[in-house]
Structure formats: structure tokens, C-alpha cells
Amino acid sequence: MGSVSLEGVSKSFGAIKVIHGADLDIQDGEFVVFVGPSGCGKSTLLRMIAGLESISHGSLRIGDRLVTDVEPGDRGISMVFQSYALYPHMDVTENLSFGLRMNGNKAADTSERVRGAASVLQLDSLLARLPKQLSGGQRQRVAIGRSIVRKPQVFLFDEPLSNLDAELRVQMRVEIARLHHELGATMIYVTHDQTEAMTLADRIVVLRAGHIEQVGTPLALYTDPDNQFVAGFIGSPRMNFLTGEARGHVDGRQAVVLSGQGDAVVEVALSQPLPSGTPVSLGLRPEHAQVGSPGPGTFTTTIDVVEYLGATSYLYSGTTTKEPLIVARQGVHTDRAGDQVVVGVPPDKAILFAADGTRLR
Amino acid sequence: MKSRSRTVLLRSLALHAVIVPLALLWLLPIWMMIVFASMEDSAIFSAEVQLWPGDRFIENFHELQAELDFVRTIVVSVVVAVIYTAASVVLTSMAGWALARYRFHGRGLVVSIILGTMTLPYFVVVIPQFIMVARDFGLSNTWIALIVPPLFNSLGVLFMRQAFTMMPADLFDAARIDGVSEWQIFRHVALPLARPMLAALSIILFLHSWNNYLWPLLISNDRSMMTAPVALGSLFGLLDVSWGGVMVGSVLLTAPMLVVFIFMQRFFMAGITAGAVK
Numbered sequence: 222m223g224s225v226s227l228e229g230v231s232k233s234f235g236a237i238k239v240i241h242g243a244d245l246d247i248q249d250g251e252f253v254v255f256v257g258p259s260g261c262g263k264s265t266l267l268r269m270i271a272g273l274e275s276i277s278h279g280s281l282r283i284g285d286r287l288v289t290d291v292e293p294g295d296r297g298i299s300m301v302f303q304s305y306a307l308y309p310h311m312d313v314t315e316n317l318s319f320g321l322r323m324n325g326n327k328a329a330d331t332s333e334r335v336r337g338a339a340s341v342l343q344l345d346s347l348l349a350r351l352p353k354q355l356s357g358g359q360r361q362r363v364a365i366g367r368s369i370v371r372k373p374q375v376f377l378f379d380e381p382l383s384n385l386d387a388e389l390r391v392q393m394r395v396e397i398a399r400l401h402h403e404l405g406a407t408m409i410y411v412t413h414d415q416t417e418a419m420t421l422a423d424r425i426v427v428l429r430a431g432h433i434e435q436v437g438t439p440l441a442l443y444t445d446p447d448n449q450f451v452a453g454f455i456g457s458p459r460m461n462f463l464t465g466e467a468r469g470h471v472d473g474r475q476a477v478v479l480s481g482q483g484d485a486v487v488e489v490a491l492s493q494p495l496p497s498g499t500p501v502s503l504g505l506r507p508e509h510a511q512v513g514s515p516g517p518g519t520f521t522t523t524i525d526v527v528e529y530l531g532a533t534s535y536l537y538s539g540t541t542t543k544e545p546l547i548v549a550r551q552g553v554h555t556d557r558a559g560d561q562v563v564v565g566v567p568p569d570k571a572i573l574f575a576a577d578g579t580r581l582r
Numbered sequence: 583m584k585s586r587s588r589t590v591l592l593r594s595l596a597l598h599a600v601i602v603p604l605a606l607l608w609l610l611p612i613w614m615m616i617v618f619a620s621m622e623d624s625a626i627f628s629a630e631v632q633l634w635p636g637d638r639f640i641e642n643f644h645e646l647q648a649e650l651d652f653v654r655t656i657v658v659s660v661v662v663a664v665i666y667t668a669a670s671v672v673l674t675s676m677a678g679w680a681l682a683r684y685r686f687h688g689r690g691l692v693v694s695i696i697l698g699t700m701t702l703p704y705f706v707v708v709i710p711q712f713i714m715v716a717r718d719f720g721l722s723n724t725w726i727a728l729i730v731p732p733l734f735n736s737l738g739v740l741f742m743r744q745a746f747t748m749m750p751a752d753l754f755d756a757a758r759i760d761g762v763s764e765w766q767i768f769r770h771v772a773l774p775l776a777r778p779m780l781a782a783l784s785i786i787l788f789l790h791s792w793n794n795y796l797w798p799l800l801i802s803n804d805r806s807m808m809t810a811p812v813a814l815g816s817l818f819g820l821l822d823v824s825w826g827g828v829m830v831g832s833v834l835l836t837a838p839m840l841v842v843f844i845f846m847q848r849f850f851m852a853g854i855t856a857g858a859v860k
């Protein structure tokens with residue numbers, strides 16, 4: 222039905238290779254989110270699935286059909302654009318029905334589908350308006366409505382909410398989640414927004430410079446990243462990386478000396494012992510760092526900046542050094558810039574990366 | 583508050599004191615054309631200048647009509663201009679669309695060649711064109727010769743290409759996803775959005791054809807196929823010209839253009855400045 226499978230899909234614009242052999246299997250009904258830094262190829266990959274960009278190499282299947290060279294209109298997909306892309310000279314009804322009308326769909330069925338989409342998205346009272354007479358949120362609902370009337374197997378979204386203000390974004394996010402639940406269709410969604418990715422996705426695909434770095438559930442990417450890039454990209458504020466050096470390995474635990482933090486020693490679970498002296502990077506999420514009293518596996522640092530957000534505060538230290546550190550602190554406290562705090566590294570939460578960024582398990 | 587509005591008023595008065603005489607100065611020749619068109623030749627050439635129209639407009643028109651079948655030449659001009667405008671709008675917008683939207687080998691070259699033709703003075707082109715059309719094809723004094731050669735219009739192609747390039751590509755992508763054919767996208771999405779530009783281009787093309795003198799002068803010297811400006815111009819060589827009649831002809835040639843321009847001005851400005859400000 223609505224499964225999507227990419228096999229060695231790559232894309233070049235002239236001499237520039239933008240997507241490097243992507244392999245990905247998306248299940249029918251799954252909600253998959255593409256994330257990655259700007260320019261990494263998220264939109265390009267999505268547009269290749271849509272058929273708006275040709276596929277230079279590799280193959281693409283939607284359902285059990287090979288669609289590598291099929292026209293966008295015949296792929297059983299629909300797409301919602303960041304710019305909404307509503308036809309400015311048509312009112313909402315005409316916008317919703319345009320594709321169906323042009324393809325000779327029966328008038329009765331067309332108006333039935335338009336009515337259905339309008340009621341799902343609460344557009345009933347706006348049907349006679351032109352796009353310029355709608356608010357941003359209403360425009361985006363029309364754009365989503367236009368994709369619904371096609372009854373596609375796969376919905377594609379390219380940063381659909383990034384033009385909306387924060388409150389509306391939350392509202393529309395919930396609406397999209399509800400839609401996914403109601404329609405049960407496959408959805409592929411590109412976003413910059415961590416929260417959108419974490420809350421909407423069944424699985425997240427992390428892209429970097431045209432490579433798929435990791436595919437997994439939001440929780441898996443958060444707790445068990447495959448490499449330093451994914452670890453740094455997922456989670457906000459981003460994970461701290463402390464430079465260290467391997468020492469002894471006892472009982473499945475690797476001792477690591479944090480050379481940037483007063484040679485504190487942390488013992489992290491690791492199956493394969495590292496040769497003594499191997500440079501490593503120790504990953505520690507801000508929310509896992511513990512402010513406490515001195516002891517083994519702790520170090521002292523000076524706070525540069527404190528951000529109070531209410532329930533949580535972020536303590537920033539070493540902001541001007543090569544090794545900045547962010548510590549999230551729950552509840553009410555009195556830490557101020559200039560204060561010294563003792564930071565503890567819980568060994569079970571820390572993860573290790575080799576110098577080249579690969580994960581050490 | 584009060585003194586402020588008075589300054590504004592004074593300033594606007596001063597401005598109008600300059601603008602109004604300038605505008606009148608600009609309108610003077612047009613006004614004198616109307617005045618002369620309604621006077622006897624003897625009055626036109628008399629020493630004392632008349633500033634108010636006389637009552638001989640109809641008589642002058644009859645003289646003009648007797649000298650050359652002016653009504654027919656107007657009909658020729660209108661037919662040529664209308665067909666030329668319609669055909670040129672269709673062709674240039676399709677060419678502009680193709681150049682704006684499709685990536686194909688040699689697209690850049692095609693655009694440069696079209697742009698290049700704009701740098702050639704018309705007088706360089708017109709003689710070879712005349713020889714080709716008149717001698718090689720033997721098409722003197724035909725509708726085809728009057729209408730088709732000027733159709734190749736690089737300005738129109740580039741104008742429409744620019745109009746389509748400035749439209750957000752997402753719109754056309756959305757339509758493709760909707761399964762709409764390329765022709766339907768052009769017809770139902772691109773063209774409606776280009777309406778102000780099409781209106782402006784139509785006016786430019788119509789004026790271009792209506793005022794065209796050199797090409798019709800060369801290619802149609804037969805009385806029955808003359809356009810109005812050419813016919814009017816042909817009178818100047820004669821010894822015994824009815825100048826009142828010539829002026830009537832000028833009025834008849836100018837008036838429709840002024841009317842069109844005044845009516846379409848809104849579109850015209852919208853089309854010319856479209857895209858300048860988002």
C-alpha cells in the first residue's frame with residue numbers, strides 16, 4: 222500500500238553530488254521525519270520521492286510499484302509546501318478541487334471530497350475566500366486540504382509549519398498528528414524543529430551532507446545515537462562533548478580521564494577495552510549532568526551564564542573555551558554567574574565516541 | 583496641526599503652479615492638431631493663430647476620404663494590429679514560458695541570441711528582411727507580409743520570460759503533484775497570474791503595430807493594402823494637399839490610442855512595475 226522504499230538513491234546537480242546513495246524503508250502508515258542541518262539534502266530527498274527532482278541513480282518504490290521514472294501526479298503522493306503554494310487567483314474551493322477538475326474527475330465526487338476535506342480541517346466557512354484573505358494558519362490548512370482530496374497513499378511535508386508563529390505551530394502540529402491518526406496514511410515530514418521531529422515521528426531519519434547518518438525511533442536516537450553527529454543533533458540543548466583519554470578497563474567498564482576538566486576520572490560501560498591513551502570524546506546530555514558535591518567522577522567548573530526558564534535552568538560554563546559545557550538544573554536554585562559548581566557525570570548516562578566521531582559501545 | 587496642513591497646501595499649490603503649465607505645454611500640439619483638423623487650409627496658414635476649433639472637421643474628413651480611402655486604411659491598420667497583437671501575445675508567452683520553466687540543452691544560448699537581436703538596430707534588419715519577403719517570397723502587399731515578419735519579438739519573449747521566472751516555482755510544482763498537465767499548468771495557473779503583464783504587453787504590441795511605419799511603407803505600396811500611417815504619409819509628397827484632411831487623419835490615428843491608454847493605464851502600470859515590490 223503506502224510503503225516507500227529507496228534503494229541506493231542518489232542525486233547530482235551537474236557535478237555536485239547532493240544525495241549519496243540513500244537506502245531507506247518506510248512502512249505503510251508510518252510517520253517518518255527527516256532532520257538535518259540546513260543544506261544537507263532533506264528537501265531534495267523529499268522532492269525526489271515526490272518526483273519533482275529526477276533520481277540520478279537508484280530506485281524508488283511506492284507500495285509495490287517501481288516509480289523511479291513515474292510522473293509526480295501518478296505516484297499516489299501529495300505534498301504540502303513551506304510556502305503553502307496556493308493558487309492565488311482561485312478561491313479555497315477551487316484550490317482544493319483544481320487537480321481533480323483538471324483530471325476529469327466527476328463533479329459530484331469532486332465536491333464530495335472537497336466537502337470532506339473542508340470539514341476535517343474546519344474550512345467550511347472559508348470556502349469562498351481567496352488565499353490572500355486567509356491567515357497563515359488557514360492557508361496551511363487549505364494546503365493540507367488540497368493534499369487530502371487527492372486521497373494519496375503517501376503525504377509529503379516540507380517544513381509546513383515554519384512560516385507560522387510559535388503558538389499556531391503547536392496547534393497545527395497537534396492537528397497533523399490527529400490527521401495521521403485518522404487517515405492512517407504514510408507521512409514523510411521534513412523539519413528543522415526538534416520538538417516537531419520528536420513528537421510526530423514514529424522514526425526519525427538524520428541526514429548530514431547527503432548521507433543518512435541514522436534511522437530510528439526518537440527515543441533510540443536520543444538514548445543510543447550511532448555517532449557523535451546524531452548525538453549532537455538530537456536533543457536540545459545539544460549534548461556536551463568532553464575530551465578524554467582512555468585508561469584502564471575493569472569489569473566491562475572503561476576508565477576515562479577528562480583532560481579538559483581537571484583530570485576527573487569516569488568509568489563508562491564499554492564491552493571492548495581501549496588501549497590506554499586512546500583519545501575519546503565523552504558525551505553527556507545537559508539534563509544528565511548532576512550538580513552536587515565533590516567525589517569520584519566529578520569536576521568543578523565556573524558558571525559564565527545562567528538562563529532561568531522556570532522549571533529548568535541552564536548553566537553555561539567554559540563558553541569561551543574549546544569545551545563549552547551546559548548543565549540543566551531542575552527546580553529552584555540560587556546559582557549565579559561566577560559561582561563555582563561541582564558537576565557529576567553519571568557513568569550510566571555517559572556515552573563514548575572515538576576521535577572520528579563513531580560510537581564506542 | 584493647522585499650520586502643518588497649511589504648509590502642505592502651500593507646497594501642493596506651488597507644485598501645481600509648475601506642473602500644470604508643463605502639462606498644458608505638452609498637450610498643446612495635440613490640441614493644435616484638433617484645432618487645425620477643423621479649419622480650412624487658408625485659415626491654418628493665415629498669420630493670426632487660432633486657438634479654438636472651427637467647424638470644418640466633417641468637410642476635412644470628406645476631403646481626406648476622397649483623396650485616399652482613409653476608412654479602408656484604418657480597417658487595414660486595425661486588422662493588422664489586432665491579429666499581430668493576439669498572435670504575438672500567444673507566441674511570446676509560450677516562448678517565455680518554455681525559456682523560464684524548462685531546463686534544456688542550449689537554453690542559455692537561445693536566450694543570449696534573443697537578447698542579442700535586441701542590440702541590432704532595426705534598420706540593419708529591415709532591408710534584408712524586405713528583400714527576403716518581397717523578392718524571395720514575393721509577398722508584397724499581402725496580409726502575411728504585414729503581420730508575420732514583425733511577429734518575431736524579442737522584447738515580448740524576454741518580458742514574458744521574466745514574468746514567469748518571477749512566479750514562485752512551488753505553485754507549478756504543486757500543480758504537477760496534483761497531476762495537472764504542463765499545458766494545463768500554463769493555461770490555468772501561469773497565464774491567469776500573468777494577466778497584468780499580458781495586458782501591458784498587449785498595449786505595447788498594439789501601439790507598436792499601430793505606429794509602425796517603416797515596414798508597412800516598404801512592404802505594402804498598393805493603395806488597398808496600405809496601413810493608415812503609411813497612407814497619410816503618402817500625401818506629403820503631393821503638391822495639392824489638404825492639410826486639414828491630414829490633421830483629421832492624425833486625430834483619428836491618435837484618438838484611439840489615447841483612449842486605450844487612459845483606460846488601460848492601471849493595468850499598464852501594474853504590469854510594468856509588477857514584482858518590483860513584493
Ligand SMILES: Nc1ncnc2c1ncn2[C@@H]1O[C@H](COP(=O)(O)OP(=O)(O)OP(=O)(O)O)[C@@H](O)[C@H]1O
Nearest residue numbers: 234237239257258259260261262263264265266413
Ligand atoms: N537546483 C539545484 N541546483 C544545484 N544545487 C542544488 C539545487 N537544489 C538544491 N541544491 C543543493 O543541494 C543541497 C541540498 O539542498 P536541500 O534544499 O535539499 O537542503 P535542505 O536540507 O532542504 O536545506 P534547508 O534545511 O535549508 O531547507 C544544497 O547544498 C543545495 O545547495
Ligand SMILES: [Mg+2]
Nearest residue numbers: 263264265379
Ligand atoms: Mg529544505
